[in-house]
Amino acid sequence: MMSSTQRQGPTDQECPICTCEMVLPTAIPACGHKFCFICLKGVNMSNLGGCPICRGPIDDKIFKKPKQALDLKMDVPEAAAAAAALAQQPSTSTSSTLQQIFNSVTQFFAFSAAAGDKKVKQEPVDEDVKPDVAALNAQMRAQAAPAPPPPQPRMYWLYHGRHQGWWRFDPRIEKDIEEAFVSLMPVTEVTICGHPYVIDFSKMSQFPKNSRGSAREVKRVNSDEFDAMNVKGLAGVFASRS
Numbered sequence: 736m737m738s739s740t741q742r743q744g745p746t747d748q749e750c751p752i753c754t755c756e757m758v759l760p761t762a763i764p765a766c767g768h769k770f771c772f773i774c775l776k777g778v779n780m781s782n783l784g785g786c787p788i789c790r791g792p793i794d795d796k797i798f799k800k801p802k803q804a805l806d807l808k809m810d811v812p813e814a815a816a817a818a819a820a821l822a823q824q825p826s827t828s829t830s831s832t833l834q835q836i837f838n839s840v841t842q843f844f845a846f847s848a849a850a851g852d853k854k855v856k857q858e859p860v861d862e863d864v865k866p867d868v869a870a871l872n873a874q875m876r877a878q879a880a881p882a883p884p885p886p887q888p889r890m891y892w893l894y895h896g897r898h899q900g901w902w903r904f905d906p907r908i909e910k911d912i913e914e915a916f917v918s919l920m921p922v923t924e925v926t927i928c929g930h931p932y933v934i935d936f937s938k939m940s941q942f943p944k945n946s947r948g949s950a951r952e953v954k955r956v957n958s959d960e961f962d963a964m965n966v967k968g969l970a971g972v973f974a975s976r977s
């Protein structure tokens with residue numbers, strides 16, 4: 736695969752199904768081909784006839800009680816890899832991005848300084864003196880300049896198990912859900928194992944798009960709440976507790 740040979744590093748494990756960095760890499764026992772757990776489960780549920788690469792048999796057992804070394808609070812692999820690449824090997828494109836950020840920050844401070852200067856020079860406003868319109872405009876523009884967004888606490892999305900307990904969503908699906916939630920969308924649609932599901936934020940529930948009957952509860956929790964909930968695992972993969 737082209738992109739596999741271009742990128743380097745231990746995190747470079749691309750799933751042939753979704754062509755993204757693998758989430759919970761899972762090997763088919765018979766042939767050893769590796770995919771995201773979720774992607775492979777989706778293929779298997781759709782009955783597409785064995786391994787997507789070699790058509791070899793897929794042992795159903797790997798979906799029944801999957802157990803992997805699992806970081807329950809793992810991030811989306813792409814994001815983690817991008818952050819690592821940024822820290823370790825700055826490329827030309829990275830430095831030009833940094834240059835752009837630096838330029839805009841410099842411009843912002845230069846602009847603020849200019850606005851500040853005018854404020855200092857501005858005469859006290861009384862009945863006799865007309866306000867310095869230019870200075871006021873500059874002041875207003877400076878105030879309207881976008882402030883950096885406040886840091887958002889890390890939030891996690893969970894869904895209720897069929898019988899009991901809570902599971903965390905696949906981090907990529909979780910990211911989509913969180914983005915829809917913070918942009919105040921009433922509902923959003925996600926694809927889980929190749930099937931469309933609807934998340935209804937007003938009811939905090941999730942149901943298959945084609946059958947409203949079997950809804951499951953979903954929950955949005957912060958890191959502390961997550962720790963207190965004894966989450967079973969991630970996207971159907973049990974967390975091993977030692």
Ligand SMILES: [Zn+2]
Nearest residue numbers: 750753771774
């Ligand atoms: Zn995949």
Ligand SMILES: [Zn+2]
Nearest residue numbers: 766768786789
């Ligand atoms: Zn195979």
